Amino acid sequence: MNTPAVFLPFFNKLNGRQKDVLISAVQNRHFARGDVIHHGGNCEGLIVVTSGRIRVYALSDEGKEITLYRLLERDICLFSASCIMPGLRFEVLANAETETDAFIIPASVYKSLMAESVAVANYTNNLLASRFSDVMWLFDQILNKKLDTRLAAFLIEESQLNDSNVLYLTHEDIANHLGSMREVITRMLKYFAAEGLVKLGRGRITLLNVQTLSDMAKDSLK
Amino acid sequence: MNTPAVFLPFFNKLNGRQKDVLISAVQNRHFARGDVIHHGGNCEGLIVVTSGRIRVYALSDEGKEITLYRLLERDICLFSASCIMPGLRFEVLANAETETDAFIIPASVYKSLMAESVAVANYTNNLLASRFSDVMWLFDQILNKKLDTRLAAFLIEESQLNDSNVLYLTHEDIANHLGSMREVITRMLKYFAAEGLVKLGRGRITLLNVQTLSDMAKDSLK
Numbered sequence: 001m002n003t004p005a006v007f008l009p010f011f012n013k014l015n016g017r018q019k020d021v022l023i024s025a026v027q028n029r030h031f032a033r034g035d036v037i038h039h040g041g042n043c044e045g046l047i048v049v050t051s052g053r054i055r056v057y058a059l060s061d062e063g064k065e066i067t068l069y070r071l072l073e074r075d076i077c078l079f080s081a082s083c084i085m086p087g088l089r090f091e092v093l094a095n096a097e098t099e100t101d102a103f104i105i106p107a108s109v110y111k112s113l114m115a116e117s118v119a120v121a122n123y124t125n126n127l128l129a130s131r132f133s134d135v136m137w138l139f140d141q142i143l144n145k146k147l148d149t150r151l152a153a154f155l156i157e158e159s160q161l162n163d164s165n166v167l168y169l170t171h172e173d174i175a176n177h178l179g180s181m182r183e184v185i186t187r188m189l190k191y192f193a194a195e196g197l198v199k200l201g202r203g204r205i206t207l208l209n210v211q212t213l214s215d216m217a218k219d220s221l222k
Numbered sequence: 223m224n225t226p227a228v229f230l231p232f233f234n235k236l237n238g239r240q241k242d243v244l245i246s247a248v249q250n251r252h253f254a255r256g257d258v259i260h261h262g263g264n265c266e267g268l269i270v271v272t273s274g275r276i277r278v279y280a281l282s283d284e285g286k287e288i289t290l291y292r293l294l295e296r297d298i299c300l301f302s303a304s305c306i307m308p309g310l311r312f313e314v315l316a317n318a319e320t321e322t323d324a325f326i327i328p329a330s331v332y333k334s335l336m337a338e339s340v341a342v343a344n345y346t347n348n349l350l351a352s353r354f355s356d357v358m359w360l361f362d363q364i365l366n367k368k369l370d371t372r373l374a375a376f377l378i379e380e381s382q383l384n385d386s387n388v389l390y391l392t393h394e395d396i397a398n399h400l401g402s403m404r405e406v407i408t409r410m411l412k413y414f415a416a417e418g419l420v421k422l423g424r425g426r427i428t429l430l431n432v433q434t435l436s437d438m439a440k441d442s443l444k
Contacts, residue, residue, distance in 0.1 A: 060365060064366060066365060087351035088352075090359065115344065120342050125336075128351060128354065129307040130310075132303065135361065143364070169435065
């Protein structure tokens with residue numbers, strides 16, 4: 001199967017030589033759950049997810065994490081090739097949340113395609129705009145929404161991503177997604193448990209009242 | 223003077239027809255201090271600042287403001303033409319902080335240049351990447367830095383922008399820049415005044431100890 005043709009919307013706008021260069025340059029990769037896919041400094045290339053799930057997150061000087069967005073099948077991680085864009089002055093990290101298959105387009109190859117092809121350049125624009133929008137949404141959440149709403153939204157999203165009402169997450173994991181602290185999450189989860197919304201176990205949270213959690217989460221989407 | 227040639231780095235990479243189209247499409251504008259230049263819904267075009275200063279900010283449902291970044295001479299406001307990028311799903315507002323001169327490239331004209339010219343498309347990529355970086359810096363500030371550090375950094379930046387140690391700002395103005403509340407800013411400013419860092423007057427803040435404020439602000443740049 002010609003994977004780049006299937007996963008890259010701009011593929012058919014490339015000329016014959018550009019298609020050949022791209023096909024011979026891509027490298028298939030498999031990542032196990034938990035593998036670090038990208039960390040700050042390196043710039044190996046664009047990662048195109050063919051199956052699985054990648055979490056992209058930021059890390060503060062003090063080691064506090066916050067999830068910026070998730071990449072699912074057909075999504076592309078641009079920031080693992082941040083060196084191709086001189087204006088980009090921040091770093092993110094990425095790891096595999098499930099078993100993940102992907103292919104990598106080396107940064108140098110993508111950079112020369114972007115310099116030659118207006119289709120690739122404009123596709124990159126849209127990728128950037130889309131990730132920027134994800135981060136602005138999160139920004140608004142953090143500035144303006146309360147933690148109970150954000151926690152409910154996160155639990156519902158996790159439940160949908162994993163197609164299960166039982167989530168295997170520690171309080172520390174959740175704090176790292178939401179840019180909060182473990183103690184704060186524990187307190188809020190205990191409150192949710194007391195309200196009958198969830199049941200807490202070791203490394204496990206069971207959603208008991210999905211309807212109420214969804215209603216709370218809707219406030220975070222307004 | 224051929225203003226687009228002076229202010230647009232991609233101008234010399236356009237062909238003759240594209241240059242003519244651009245030159246005949248741009249419109250000169252003057253904005254008075256405080257004028258609203260862009261608000262959410264509209265999409266008139268890219269604003270290129272030839273002199274003055276524009277503040278770009280986000281607004282929550284509850285009306286809380288936060289300054290995202292400032293545009294100075296030669297900077298370009300891309301989000302006033304957000305309709306040209308389908309991936310962009312957020313809105314910002316912009317107003318003139320000083321008397322400002324600018325020219326506008328209509329959205330439809332820029333969009334067709336972007337579709338034809340790889341130089342314009344990649345220039346747009348760098349603009350987006352640069353604004354994205356500004357917002358990620360702010361994001362990190364909000365998540366990880368304390369308000370005293372952010373307030374000191376803001377006062378120093380204002381003092382440098384206006385080339386004066388006397389700032390004509392209300393506590394409400396500052397809250398709107400920092401995404402905080404007036405009461406919180408007032409409390410912190412009173413603390414600064416008690417420490418001899420600033421002197422407070424009606425609608426006016428005088429910086430008394432620029433060195434200590436700068437040292438505090440440096441923490442916010444780490």
